[in-house]
Amino acid sequence: MxxxxxxxxxxxxxxxxxxxxxxxxxxxxxxxxxxxxxxxYIPALDKTTFTLRGFYSLFNTAGFANMLLLSAISSLVSTLLAFIITVLILACYFNSPWLYRIQRLLGPILVIPHAAAAIAISFLITPSGMISRLFSPWLSQWDSPPDWMFPHDSWGISMVLGLTLKELPFLLLMALGALAQADLGAKLRAQHKVALSLGYCPMTAFFKVVLPNLYPFLRLPILAVLAYASASVEIPLILGPNAPPTLAVAIMHWFNDVDLTLRIQASAGAIMQLLLTMGLLLSWWLLEKLTKKFSHGSLINGRREYAGQLIQRFTQVLTFILLSIIMLSLAGLILWSFAGYWRFPDALPSQFVLxxxxxxxxxxxxxxxxxxxxxxxxxxxxxxxxxxxxxxxxxxxxxxxxxxxxxxxxxxxxxxxxxxxxxxxxxxxxxxxxxxxxxxxxxxxxxxxxxxxxxxxxxxxxxxxxxxxxxxxxxxxxxxxxxxxxxxxxxxxxxxxxxxxxxxxxxxxxxxxxxxxxxxxxxxxxxxxxxxxxxxxxxxxxxxxxxxxxxxxxxxxxxxxxxFAKQTASPHKLQHPTLKQQSKA
CATH class of the missing domain: 1.10.3720.10 (MetI-like)
Structure with missing residues (x-):
């Protein structure tokens, strides 16, 4: 038994x-x-013959090259921007209490779904959105919504903005999580202080001492961000261009089409999407190698200053702009959800309703x-x-x-x-x-x-x-x-x-x-x-x-x-039965 x-x-x-x-x-x-x-092979159509028709149809699809290019550039640029901004914020506010204040402000953004974040950003940058309302008509002289291309611009700028703002808090929190490890965090902070005592400016000390040791802990999160951005559907649907869309959005449309033969094209597109993502991950790995090769000399040349004050001021302004964009986006969502009549260019609705x-x-x-x-x-x-x-x-x-x-x-x-x-x-x-x-x-x-x-x-x-x-x-x-x-x-x-x-x-x-x-x-x-x-x-x-x-x-x-408050208030509940008997005796 x-x-x-x-x-x-x-x-x-x-x-x-x-x-x-x-x-x-x-x-x-x-x-x-x-x-x-x-x-x-499509069982629904009783076809089992080997054919490359799906790839032929995919390659002959109007705008297919633009789909690939848009997916590749938007994902790579957004990941690179999110990583660069993360590094700049860490370097600017390293060993500063402001770093954890920024973490508390950006932390809630991490759990906001991508679709909700995209909707909030779209409300911000649309012609009648919060940005144009705040500057109209006193600065822009606009009495009606301007005719601009955002969102759904053909260059994918709106989509890059959405992906960057959504993934930035994730990378920042992953970096802070690595620094929270007792051995790593204490070691890097000690090395940073030694570099400062040797005359290095704070920004240079971070890039020469902290970043090379911190980056290995960020590699997997960065690759996950890049893989997600290359095949994202929600943000491109809401912010991205429509003609043509990104490859992932096009694949979804083909798969859901009533014409079952388009599933062959959708499957071929899914394989191309996988190859595209693998190519982007490989490109990032090559970018790492090139950066390591060409930056090795600057790490050991003994130079103490690389326009550190200017970069620090730029980072402070950039951080303020990012936080303002996030706050304005959330404010726009709340206002629109309660807005009654709201004419342009009024900054606030004329009435609020439930x-x-x-x-x-x-x-x-x-x-x-x-x-x-x-x-x-x-x-x-x-x-x-x-x-x-x-x-x-x-x-x-x-x-x-x-x-x-x-x-x-x-x-x-x-x-x-x-x-x-x-x-x-x-x-x-x-x-x-x-x-x-x-x-x-x-x-x-x-x-x-x-x-x-x-x-x-x-x-x-x-x-x-x-x-x-x-x-x-x-x-x-x-x-x-x-x-x-x-x-x-x-x-x-x-x-x-x-x-x-x-x-x-x-x-x-x-x-x-x-x-x-x-x-x-x-x-x-x-x-x-x-x-x-x-x-x-x-x-x-x-x-x-x-x-x-x-x-x-x-x-x-x-x-x-x-x-824990209840347990503290009733400590006798935590005692072992034998101990309770002894205490009664």
Whole structure:
């Protein structure tokens, strides 16, 4: 007879294999499901002959070269801008309390869904947006909205702006997270102070001493940002050009077309999207090598000053502009959601009403319920799998290998549009017609890497002496896990849960494709409304997109405080039964 202790241990040790299978099989199977139609195999059309017609159709599509160029340039430029601005902010405010104030201001932007951020930026830069209203008519002399190209400009400038502003907080928080590590942060700050004592200006000291040691910790986040930007759908749909659109948006349109033969072209486009993303990642790697080669001399030449004061002033102005853009975008959303009559060029509406919120709340009940249920189930499964996998590491006394860790982040590095179509095809082949289950599984693929990334460091830093003490007192592995480790990790688990919910709430393409358009969420409705519906209703949906993750993070912050406050107020509840008997005696 198998002991309960052995059942728990064996089950936990099998979890890493299950987690890898849940991530690798759908992604690889999805890629195979994209390859087959691209070369002529479409079960729905009973065609199995080998053909390159999909690629011929793709290459002959009007504006295909522009699609590739637009996708490549916008993703590379936005990632480069986000990285440069991140480095400038770190260099300017390193060892300054302003760095963490900026972090607190930009932190909430991280959890705002991409669609909501794009809608907010579009309200800012449209001809009748907040920017033109603030400067009219006293400076611009505009009595009617100007005829300019933003958003949807053919150069993709609006899209680059949206991607940059959305990914900048992520890179900055990843950098601050690396600096928060005790050994790395203390070492770099000490080296920075030594450089200052040797006469280097603060900016030069950062670029020569801190950045070369910090960059390896930013490489993976940067590559994830670049991969996402190259195949993003929500931001190009709302801010990008329409004729032609980016390659990812065009692939989505082809796949959803009623003409099934266009799925061949969509599959060929998905392969080209994958090749494009891989090419961009390779280009970034080559850019790293070139930068390292040509900057080596400047690192060791002993020069103390490189226009540091000028760069510092420029960074301060740039930081103020970025924060102003973000605040104006949010203010514009709030004003439009309550605006009654608002003529141009008035900076504020002439009246405020609740009609738009009342109407939208009546219409969004089903999408709101779908959003919460799908996000909760997907995140709960992700948290459980992550906790069991991390516990298996400790039971085996070794962490996951680098290769296994890379597999966990596979959905972050491979463009979703390159394998989601194949995943839908696989679901059709196995007869999975449960739209709700398919959507939850699609969300799980993207929630799981972020939850693992959030929980791994905290779990691995747990003091093992508590577990050893509990085991020496006769506690089984399951009791040690449930009653010793999990209570210590209450706050990190809730933060990871909130992060998983935020990621799930923002998913557009997995919801649209896996659900076959039958499952509506707040995100899918917001993207649809942004295409030409009432600006006031769009603002309500965008604000609801922001409100949901904000509530999740507030609960993740509030619940541990409430629990620990109760435990502090009732310390006798924490005592061992034997100790309580002794105290009574």
């Amino acid at each position: 198998i002991h309960a202790r052995d059942i728990f241990t064996r089950s936990i040790k099998l979890t890493p294999t299950l987690l890898m299978a849940l991530l690798v099989i759908p992604v690889v199977g999805g890629l195979i499901g994209v390859l087959l139609p691209a070369f002529g 009609l738009h919120w009342q109407h939208a709340l009546q219409q969004m009940q089903t999408p709101l319920l779908n959003t919460v249920v799908i996000g909760f189930v997907a995140t709960l499964v992700a948290v459980i799998l992550t906790l069991f996998t991390l516990e298996a590491e400790q039971l085996r006394s070794r962490n996951l290998s680098n290769f296994a860790s890379l597999l966990i982040y596979l959905p972050m590095l491979i463009p979703s549009i390159a394998f989601l179509f194949g995943l839908v095809w696989l679901q059709e082949q196995v007869g999975s017609h449960h739209a709700y289950f398919n959507v939850i599984f699609g969300h799980l693929l993207f929630v799981l890497p972020y939850v693992f990334l959030s929980l791994a460091s905290g779990y691995r830093r747990l003091d093992p002496r508590f577990s050893h003490l509990a085991a020496s007192l006769g506690a089984t592995p399951s009791k040690v896990f449930l009653r010793v480790k999990l209570p210590q990790l209450l706050a990190p688990i809730l933060i990871a849960f909130a992060l998983g919910l935020a990621v799930s709430f923002s998913q557009y393409l997995p919801t649209l494709l896996s659900g076959g358009g039958r499952i509506n969420t707040i995100t899918t409705e917001a993207v649809a409304l942004a295409g030409g519906a009432s600006r006031r209703v769009s603002a309500v949906y965008a604000l609801m997109q922001m409100l949901l993750p904000a509530i999740a993070f507030f609960l993740a912050w509030f619940i541990p405080k409430l629990v």
